[in-house]
Amino acid sequence: MSVHGVPTLYVVATPIGNLQDISLRALEVLKSVDSIAAEDTRHTSHLLSHFAIQKKLIAVHEHNEQKSAQLLLERIQAGESIALVSDAGTPGISDPGAIVVDLLRKAGVNVVPIPGASAVITALSAAGITENGFLFYGFLPASGSQRRKTLEFLKGYTTTLVFYEAPHRILECIEDLTSVLGGERRLTIARELTKTYETFHRCALQEAKMWLESDLNQQRGEFVLLVEAAEPVATAAISDDDERVLRLLLADLPLKQAVKLATEITGVKKNILYEFALKIKDN
Numbered sequence: 001m002s003v004h005g006v007p008t009l010y011v012v013a014t015p016i017g018n019l020q021d022i023s024l025r026a027l028e029v030l031k032s033v034d035s036i037a038a039e040d041t042r043h044t045s046h047l048l049s050h051f052a053i054q055k056k057l058i059a060v061h062e063h064n065e066q067k068s069a070q071l072l073l074e075r076i077q078a079g080e081s082i083a084l085v086s087d088a089g090t091p092g093i094s095d096p097g098a099i100v101v102d103l104l105r106k107a108g109v110n111v112v113p114i115p116g117a118s119a120v121i122t123a124l125s126a127a128g129i130t131e132n133g134f135l136f137y138g139f140l141p142a143s144g145s146q147r148r149k150t151l152e153f154l155k156g157y158t159t160t161l162v163f164y165e166a167p168h169r170i171l172e173c174i175e176d177l178t179s180v181l182g183g184e185r186r187l188t189i190a191r192e193l194t195k196t197y198e199t200f201h202r203c204a205l206q207e208a209k210m211w212l213e214s215d216l217n218q219q220r221g222e223f224v225l226l227v228e229a230a231e232p233v234a235t236a237a238i239s240d241d242d243e244r245v246l247r248l249l250l251a252d253l254p255l256k257q258a259v260k261l262a263t264e265i266t267g268v269k270k271n272i273l274y275e276f277a278l279k280i281k282d283n
Contacts, residue, residue, distance in 0.1 A: 006110045007076045007077070007078075007079050007080055007081050007109070007110070008076070008081045008082075008109070008110040008111070008112055009072065009076060009081075009082055009083075009084060009100070009101070009104050009109055009110070009111045009112070010029045010033060010081070010082070010083045010084065010112050010113075010114055011084050011090070011091050011092065011097065011101060011111065011112070011113045011114065012026050012029055012030065012083045012084065012085050012091075012114040012116070013026065013089060013090040013091075013113075013114060013115050013116030013117060013118070014026065014044075014047060014085050014086070014087075014088060014089070014116065014117075015047075015088065015116070015117050015194065016088045016089050016117045016118070016119050016122065016193055016194055017088070017192065017193060017194035017195035017198075018194040018195065019047065019050055019051075021116070021117045021194060022047075022051070022116065022117075023114070023115075023116050025114055026114050026116055027051060027053075029083055029114055030048065030051070030053050030055065030083055030085075031053055032081075033055065033080075033081045033082055033083045034055075034056075034075075034080040034081055034082060035055055035056040035057070035058055035075070035080065035082050035083075036048070036055045036056070036057050036058070036082065036083045036084075036085060037057075037058045037059075037060040037068065037072055037082055037083070037084045037085070037100070038057050038058070038059065038060065038085050038086075039060065039061050039085070039086040039087045039091070039095060039096050039097075040059075040061065040087050041057040041058075041059050043087045044057060044085055044087075045057065047085075058071070058072070058082075060072070060084065060096060060097075060100060061096050062096050065096050065097075065099045065100060066099055068100065069099050069100040069103040069104070070103070072084075072100060072104065073103060073104055073107055073109065076104065076109050077107075077109075083114075084097055084100060084101075088117075088119075089116075089117060089118060089119055090113075090115070090116065090118060093118075093120075093138075094138040094139055094164055117194065119164070119190075119193055119222070119224050120136050120162055120224065122190075122193045122194065122224075123162070123188070123190035123193060123224035123226060124160075124162070124226065126190070126200060127188040127190065127200065127202075127226050128188075128202075129160050129188065129226060129228075131159065131160055131228075131229050132159075133159040133160070133229075134159050134160040134161070134162050134226075135154070135157055135159050135160070135161050135162065136162045137150075137154065137161065137162065137163050138163070138164055139163070139164045139165065139166075140163055140165070140173060140176075142169065144172060144176065147173065147176050148176050148179070148180055151176060151177065151180040151181060152180055155180055155181050155230060156230050157229065157230060158229050158230050158231070158232050159229050160226055160227065160228065160229050161226070161227040161229070162224065162225070162226050162227075163224070163225045163227070164222070164223065164224060164225075165222075165223040165225055166222070166223070167219055167220050167221060167222070167223070170212065170219055170223055171209060171212060171213070171219070173225070174187075174205070174208045174209045174212065174225075175209060177205055177208075177225070177227060178205045178206055178208070178209070181205065181227060181230075182205070183204060183205050183206025183207075184204055184205070184206070185204070185205050185227055185228040185230075186202065186203075186204060186205075186227075186228040187202070187203060187204070187205045187208050187225065187226070187227055187228070188200065188201070188202045188225070188226040189201045189202075189203075189208065189211075189212075189218075189223060189224075189225060190223070190224040190225075190226065191218065191221050191222070191223050191224075192220075192221035192222065193222075193224065195221070197217070197220075197221065199218065201218075205227070238266075238268055238272060238273070238276055241266075242262070242266040242268050242273075243276070245262050245265055245266055246258065246259070246262045246266075246273055246276065246277060246280070247280060249261055249262050250277060250280060250281070255274075255277050255278075255281060258277065259273045259274045259277050262277075
């Protein structure tokens with residue numbers, strides 16, 4: 001299958017659990033392409049069998065993606081159209097696929113996305129989070145020290161933080177979220193989305209580990225973690241006299257020098273004056 005006769009790579013989203021969530025368009029593409037590049041050929045075979053689709057499968061996973069990308073490029077350049085799928089959800093989103101798409105786009109190949117189920121959007125839609133915006137990070141580093149370092153970087157974000165986590169790391173991840181971000185923040189745990197044991201649980205971060213430990217079944221499956229946004233930090237105000245001093249200095253001096261002198265004259269903290277000076281310069 002191709003668009004206007006052009007050999008194409010189709011990036012096809014597949015169900016994250018319930019097979020009935022596959023789109024009609026995805027089924028049409030999977031039936032029509034010459035072959036299917038799959039993260040796990042055994043997993044994809046089950047999906048195709050369920051919908052009575054028979055296609056040649058090519059393994060494209062995190063350990064061979066660079067080499068497989070070149071193979072897919074050669075096949076498409078030879079006239080084939082190929083569907084790229086991961087085990088669940090959308091290729092390239094916390095799953096293999098981005099390397100393939102990048103290489104093929106650079107080579108001028110026609111790349112067409114076929115959207116579908118998303119664990120991130122599924123979790124957000126049923127979490128009842130009213131704050132605007134979210135930051136989807138994906139999987140945090142497996143190393144505890146690197147995970148905590150990453151969370152330190154993210155802790156000040158004033159949007160909902162969304163993470164994926166695997167069952168064997170869920171407890172240590174919750175511990176680090178609590179210690180770095182603070183136990184009072186609200187957490188929504190979304191587990192096994194669209195599957196038989198789908199679970200949503202909301203609590204303070206400091207209560208989450210106890211809830212998970214109280215029922216071992218709740219530690220199984222794939223997790224989406226939605227962490228409440230940080231409170232915005234209010235910018236400290238300065239007096240009219242302090243502002244006048246700063247403006248006079250900024251008129252004749254570089255910003256850093258003006259802030260340094262204003263700090264010495266007014267006694268206001270340097271970082272407060274610096275932020276205010278930036279606003280003056282921007283206006």
